[in-house]
Amino acid sequence: MQTSFPPEALADPAMRASEAVIRTCVHCGFCTATCPTYVLLGDENDSPRGRIYLMKDMLENQRKPSAEVVKHIDRCLSCLACMTTCPSGVNYMHLVDHARAYINETYTRPRSERWTRRLLAFVLPHSERFRWALTFAPLAKPLRPLLRKLPATRPLAAMLDMAPSHIPNPTSAQSTRISGAKARVALLQGCAEPILKPQFREATVRLLNRIGHDVIFAPGEGCCGALVHHLGRGADAKAAARRNVDAWMAEIEGAGLAAILVTASGCGTTIKDYGFLLREDPDYATKAARVSALAKDVTEYLIELDLPASAANDLTVAYHPACSLQHGQKVTDAPKRLLTNAGYRVRTPAEAHLCCGSAGTYNILQSKIASELGTRKAAHLDALEADVIATGNVGCATQIARFSGVPVVHTVELLDWATGGPKPAALG
Ligand code: SF4
Numbered sequence: 001m002q003t004s005f006p007p008e009a010l011a012d013p014a015m016r017a018s019e020a021v022i023r024t025c026v027h028c029g030f031c032t033a034t035c036p037t038y039v040l041l042g043d044e045n046d047s048p049r050g051r052i053y054l055m056k057d058m059l060e061n062q063r064k065p066s067a068e069v070v071k072h073i074d075r076c077l078s079c080l081a082c083m084t085t086c087p088s089g090v091n092y093m094h095l096v097d098h099a100r101a102y103i104n105e106t107y108t109r110p111r112s113e114r115w116t117r118r119l120l121a122f123v124l125p126h127s128e129r130f131r132w133a134l135t136f137a138p139l140a141k142p143l144r145p146l147l148r149k150l151p152a153t154r155p156l157a158a159m160l161d162m163a164p165s166h167i168p169n170p171t172s173a174q175s176t177r178i179s180g181a182k183a184r185v186a187l188l189q190g191c192a193e194p195i196l197k198p199q200f201r202e203a204t205v206r207l208l209n210r211i212g213h214d215v216i217f218a219p220g221e222g223c224c225g226a227l228v229h230h231l232g233r234g235a236d237a238k239a240a241a242r243r244n245v246d247a248w249m250a251e252i253e254g255a256g257l258a259a260i261l262v263t264a265s266g267c268g269t270t271i272k273d274y275g276f277l278l279r280e281d282p283d284y285a286t287k288a289a290r291v292s293a294l295a296k297d298v299t300e301y302l303i304e305l306d307l308p309a310s311a312a313n314d315l316t317v318a319y320h321p322a323c324s325l326q327h328g329q330k331v332t333d334a335p336k337r338l339l340t341n342a343g344y345r346v347r348t349p350a351e352a353h354l355c356c357g358s359a360g361t362y363n364i365l366q367s368k369i370a371s372e373l374g375t376r377k378a379a380h381l382d383a384l385e386a387d388v389i390a391t392g393n394v395g396c397a398t399q400i401a402r403f404s405g406v407p408v409v410h411t412v413e414l415l416d417w418a419t420g421g422p423k424p425a426a427l428g
């Protein structure tokens, strides 16, 4: 795509990077077929190609975005299906991340949206605040019919819809040292996952210990920054990345790390991109690139190892590939191979490339589209008549469980069970 960014705009490294992305797009439109919002809404402005045109016009002309442009960018799930489909290698992720930061700086959202977004950025990335919010959520649930009536308060109703009726006990997963360990790895603690699904990393620690790994939770590390990044809060995302880079570098330069493992693939995609996010920061660029190079989805790491012989569990597993894993990290076969090697029968649903509608805070901010995608995803998964659904991202697990009657677990829970761990709690 031809561009004509003024030279003064290109003095900004973020603009230069976006211009380079836009120039790689040949406007062929292949990406439209796999874009969930285009599939649902049929509007070119809700397709990757249409959004690239909107972002080009906004950035190239240094234009203050209109409410209409913001609406179409907000509707993007950042599922990155378009990046998998694109034959021209367009890095849509970097472009939309920049566009969101630009919108955050130049556009004044209606007051209710501003407050909702501030609330999400204040609560979700902080485990303890999130736990407190969930503790009090049941008290506010009776207000949902009222909150649903006004567009301004619909996100609050969506938040309450998703709040679990029971908050699990705090995770018992801790840094563990194995005598004669073969390797030492860090496991991301993150923010929401240990509160909503503590069993995910408990299973991961057990499995890694069983195969002779020391597992550490680096002191000072926290939310990866993805949630605020997708809200357009670039400075907050960079602050989260710097904090985590400091925490992991202390371990890398101390006792050493074979890998930084992630059980939430949405976080993994972001951590693998720290090198790009902090590329202009002279104090962090090299360290961030080192951290990104060490980051791995837990299944990406496990597939390289010999897992102990499995006690076959006679179960059929419907595998749901999280977008952040299949499109963001291009990890597609490892989870299915691990499950098959562990003795499970693995099935993949129709439209496996389409997002389930979770997408960070998307199912709060765009609850109608998210619910349509969740319903569609659950129907395809339920059609497999599996005993259990396995996935690799806490957001997907939570979203799918709202629409499907089949128990949903993390892939690692099934691997842990097959190699001597307890049966996943979701299986009763
Ligand atoms: S598939 Fe790639 S090159 Fe073609 S329109 Fe979409 S983003 Fe552009």
Ligand code: SF4
Binding pocket: 034, 035, 036, 037, 038, 046, 047, 048, 051, 075, 076, 077, 078, 079, 080, 081, 082, 083, 092
């Ligand atoms: S990231 Fe997903 S929703 Fe956004 S344009 Fe690409 S395919 Fe469509």
